[in-house]
Amino acid sequence: MNPILECYGLTKSYNKMYNALDNLNLTLDRGQIIGLLGPNGSGKTTFIKLINDVLVPTQGEIRINGMAPGVDTKKIVSYLPERTYLDESMKVKEIITYFSDFYENFSTERAYRMLEDLQIDINSRLKVLSKGTKEKVQLILVMSRDADLYVLDEPIGGVDPAARDYILSTILNNYNEDAAILISTHLIQDIENILDRVLFIKQGQLVLNATVDEIRTEQGKSVDALFREVFRC
């Protein structure tokens, strides 16, 4: 099977002064859980937005399953942005219908099961839910799709530790050989054990691309410790 994600010279600049993403070359294979790590403003979210076609690259190209971002890639990419993107006036169950209306690979059954696990009332409107609960709903929506590429921008940042465990096990549960999961986060320690591979991004450039056990074998330290070393202020 072809790689799920390829980038060639991918560059994005918001103004002429500097590049938020600078000549990124990268290939990611299926069957992996990949951590996208870097300090604030290093270009993680920019990269993720480019994958999802909410930003237009300044230069270079991006291929998902061999295709440029568009309708066909949106069918197979499941994206969790770092913000709340739901229409707050809708009810939880209406949003479930919305997703199943537009995404062929959405499993309503799985979504309802997870909502039940996390005790979220499907009849409540989004605007009455707490910020953390909204994030859970979004993650459930995203993980209820049978996608080829899951792109999760800070999936565990705003939720309590118990929910965090549930989310991580949801991610693991959803893992399959044909799909890849790209997770950006600051909470490295919490997710280190579920990652295959980590990418370090610094000032828009890729500075490390290695598996977790490679790092531990070669450096004798955890990814978290290495991160603190590479990005020491």
Place this chain on the structure above:
Amino acid sequence: MPWDLDNNRPIYIQLMERIRLDIVSGVYRPGDRLPSVRELALQAAVNPNTMQKALSELERSGIVYSKRTSGRMITEDEAMLRQLKTELAQEHIRSFLEKMDKLGFSKEEILALTQEQLKEVE
């Protein structure tokens, strides 16, 4: 409950150690079927590929083996299990002796202290 793993050593090695311990201590009995990679990965809260690697390594050492249809089984080779148990015990004793040595005890003193402690436990 996720397995307790430390930060610095490769994860797959720690997973191997944990499964070995579970086998020796009787959590899994000889001839039992081991849970699937996915189940174990979920239990441990680790990446399935890492768990896969740990199991492959265990398989290479012979302590588990693959059956075509029913997954991975624990070996029924009693001698091998006994040897594994002994090896683990030796490891613990070695690290115990190292620590006692650091504390400044001689071999005779260690033996005496240990015997005393054993009596108290009884």
Place this chain on the structure above:
Amino acid sequence: MLGKLIKYDLKSLNRFLPVMHFFILLSAIFIRFFITGRIKPQMSGGQTDFLLMLSFVLYFMMITALSTGTYLISGIRFYRNLFSDEGYLTKTLPVTNGAHLLSKTIAGSIWAIINILILYLCSYIVIWTPYIKEVATENKDDILTEFGFVGEYANLSLPGMLAVLILFSCLGAVSSIIMIYASVALGQLFSNHRVLGAVVSYFVISTVISVLMLAAMMLFGHEMRFIVTADTVVNDFNLIAYFIEVVNISMVFEIICTVILYIMTYCIMNKKINLI
């Protein structure tokens, strides 16, 4: 997919607009029963004038507010759903930008047209009281002559003309919707002041279109004649003839402008959009 998009766009608009329109209908009925309906021939001139003034001012304010509200709500839906945080979901649906624009245009147009039709219905309710109807029927010939249904225009029917007027208004409504969308899309090009950019764009577009429209009228000589006529040569002026000419020119003009704006909006959505 387009059908589903339209379904959700309408659903969103349906949260506000039906209530607003129901209210305006209710108000029209209210005005009819308590103000215009009470105007009787035997009433003194002063009283009648006052009531008429009051009802028309009130009514005019309400329909202006309602139309503005309808366009504004469609515009806000367009902005919120595509370019705000919600855009992160909308833009990642497996749907083309063209389908998004078309869906929003259809949903917005449906409500803009409903708005126009309801406004005409309200006008009918408010104005067409039994008394006025009676007076109108009595003086039908005079009124027709006054409007210019004479000579070559004598065969045109008043209902037919009204139908043209309503159709023309509906076209105007659709073109207003597209103009608002174009402004919102243009506003996105002002990276740091996107909403302000949209408002400024709206005024710039409407000014440019008005100026061009005026120029077109001048070109065909109609605007001049209107000015001259209004001042002096009343007898020479035929309202219906003027109406037909104006409608013809502006319809063509409006269609051209609308198509250009629609294509421009599509191009911006397709090429230039960076969500912040």
